[in-house]
Amino acid sequence: MGIDQERRQHPRSPHELAFLCYIDGARFEGVSVDVSSGGLFLSTTESVRPGSMVMLAPKGDAIRHYPVVLFGRVTHSRPGKGSESSGSESCAGGASTGSTSS
Numbered sequence: 001m002g003i004d005q006e007r008r009q010h011p012r013s014p015h016e017l018a019f020l021c022y023i024d025g026a027r028f029e030g031v032s033v034d035v036s037s038g039g040l041f042l043s044t045t046e047s048v049r050p051g052s053m054v055m056l057a058p059k060g061d062a063i064r065h066y067p068v069v070l071f072g073r074v075t076h077s078r079p080g081k082g083s084e085s086s087g088s089e090s091c092a093g094g095a096s097t098g099s100t101s102s
Contacts, residue, residue, distance in 0.1 A: 010038035017066070018059040023052045023074070029059065039072065048077050 012034040021030045021044060030044035042056070056070040057063065 010036035012036045012041070015040075017062055019056045020059050021046070022055040022057075023048055030056070039075070040070075047079070048074050050074050050076050 013036065015032055015035045017032045019030050019032065019042065021028050021042070023046075026046070028044060028046040030042040030046075033041040033043050035041075040056075048054075052074045054070075054072050054074055056072075058066045058068070
């Protein structure tokens with residue numbers, strides 16, 4: 001276990017899930033790398049600014065298994081550090097959930 005993991009208030013678990021992301025009026029796709037009860041780490045090819053409000057919705061068939069919309073704030077961004085191809089960006093942030101079911 002690395003020192004970053006030891007200092008975390010909420011332990012992370014690897015979990016890959018495709019999301020539709022909405023930040024500052026832009027819509028794009030991202031993939032979660034890991035999640036915790038305090039937030040998630042998202043890999044995307046789009047540039048994101050720390051402090052931005054974000055809305056995430058599971059993409060495609062995943063919405064049937066995870067009928068939620070996540071709202072949060074980008075806490076940090078690391079250009080070129082994502083799990084996708086070269087040029088990707090990763091961000092992390094806390095989120096609260098809102099159900100999409102009626």
